Amino acid sequence: MKKYQVNSSGGNYDVVIDSGLLEHIGALIQTSISVKKMIVITDFNVDRLYADIVMNSLERAGISAAKYVFNPGEENKTIQTVLQMLDFLAQQQMTRSDVILALGGGICGDMAGFTAAIYLRGIRFLQVPTTILAAIDASVGGKTAVNLSAGKNLAGAFWQPSLVLCDPQTFSTLPPTVFSDGMAEMIKHGMIADKTLFHELQENRPENNWENIILQNISIKAGFVARDTRDTGIRQLLNFGHTFGHAIEKCSYYSISHGHAVAIGMMMAARAAEKKGICLEPVTEPLKSVLDRYHLPTDCPFTAESIVLAALQDKKRFGDRIQLVLPERIGQCLLYPVVIDDLADFVNSGIRKD
Numbered sequence: 001m002k003k004y005q006v007n008s009s010g011g012n013y014d015v016v017i018d019s020g021l022l023e024h025i026g027a028l029i030q031t032s033i034s035v036k037k038m039i040v041i042t043d044f045n046v047d048r049l050y051a052d053i054v055m056n057s058l059e060r061a062g063i064s065a066a067k068y069v070f071n072p073g074e075e076n077k078t079i080q081t082v083l084q085m086l087d088f089l090a091q092q093q094m095t096r097s098d099v100i101l102a103l104g105g106g107i108c109g110d111m112a113g114f115t116a117a118i119y120l121r122g123i124r125f126l127q128v129p130t131t132i133l134a135a136i137d138a139s140v141g142g143k144t145a146v147n148l149s150a151g152k153n154l155a156g157a158f159w160q161p162s163l164v165l166c167d168p169q170t171f172s173t174l175p176p177t178v179f180s181d182g183m184a185e186m187i188k189h190g191m192i193a194d195k196t197l198f199h200e201l202q203e204n205r206p207e208n209n210w211e212n213i214i215l216q217n218i219s220i221k222a223g224f225v226a227r228d229t230r231d232t233g234i235r236q237l238l239n240f241g242h243t244f245g246h247a248i249e250k251c252s253y254y255s256i257s258h259g260h261a262v263a264i265g266m267m268m269a270a271r272a273a274e275k276k277g278i279c280l281e282p283v284t285e286p287l288k289s290v291l292d293r294y295h296l297p298t299d300c301p302f303t304a305e306s307i308v309l310a311a312l313q314d315k316k317r318f319g320d321r322i323q324l325v326l327p328e329r330i331g332q333c334l335l336y337p338v339v340i341d342d343l344a345d346f347v348n349s350g351i352r353k354d
């Protein structure tokens with residue numbers, strides 16, 4: 001069992017990582033935060049696999065719980081789905097002392113968290129990540145959101161969970177592409193902050209060491225969250241690969257998943273940075289080899305024009321500038337503001353392999 005305290009300007013909370021914790025999650029919740037009534041929010045895939053274990057454990061711990069199940073997929077991460085969740089909470093007469101439990105991957109946590117942020121102007125919620133991506137990234141830091149037709153995560157709130165409970169046994173049921181999605185964010189953490197983690201991922205697979213590797217990743221992410229919870233500066237480094245990645249997700253109508261799009265986005269940023277002489281050492285070749293190792297894509301299937309158009313909606317755009325995150329060396333990236341007129345040149349350099 002591993003424990004880590006996340007500090008943020010929106011509150012401090014524990015992350016508990018323990019294989020098999022879903023079986024006794026009710027008791028674990030009762031020892032950390034006192035709760036009588038909960039709504040478990042999950043998608044149809046996770047419902048089939050883990051909802052009964054969780055619901056039974058909550059009941060044994062004396063927590064009255066109802067369940068809301070939504071259709072999986074990024075295309076359902078919408079305000080309409082959140083409205084349905086809000087209506088369900090109201091029907092169940094949830095009050096300000098009651099709690100939402102998000103059981104699932106990043107999409108589930110983002111929507112359940114956003115619902116918690118706005119229902120009755122804010123109630124508590126717990127993150128129970130069941131994917132690698134949610135465990136090492138989305139469950140920590142309080143970014144909650146839905147997509148708009150204009151782009152990814154364009155409406156949301158900063159709303160921190162009260163507790164994060166992670167059972168790495170759930171990773172054993174992940175489809176290979178969902179497994180790879182999580183590895184993309186892990187490689188990102190290595191690229192922006194920890195060259196030792198990057199080299200570990202080059203040499204060893206993480207499967208036999210989940211508790212340590214999740215802890216290591218959460219401490220990287222939590223370091224940025226503690227220094228800049230509301231994403232106005234240094235936290236934006238966590239967006240390495242995301243400006244182009246979000247554009248790729250949008251251009252693909254979300255048929256390319258988040259981690260896969262971020263993998264391509266990181267490669268584009270690396271190629272552009274290397275060509276423009278921003279890198280202090282070669283980064284493109286080692287990044288490509290580690291992405292290949294985890295079966296992640298490295299080439300952009302869209303034109304530079306369509307990527308530029310989609311990227312103009314990025315949240316890191318401030319007027320006529322957009323903040324890119326570019327690698328200097330493995331384990332170190334920098335924030336690199338670019339005027340909008342120069343964006344096409346960066347995107348072109350990132351797409352072209354010569």
Ligand SMILES: O=C(O)C(=O)C[C@@H](O)[C@H](O)[C@H](O)COP(=O)(O)O
Pocket residue numbers: 137141143145152153185231235236238239242315
């Ligand atoms: O927590 C952060 O900060 C991140 O940027 C982590 C990202 O991996 C994550 O995908 C996040 O949701 C993207 O944030 P956004 O502000 O670009 O929507």
Ligand SMILES: [Zn+2]
Pocket residue numbers: 137185242258262
């Ligand atoms: Zn991400």
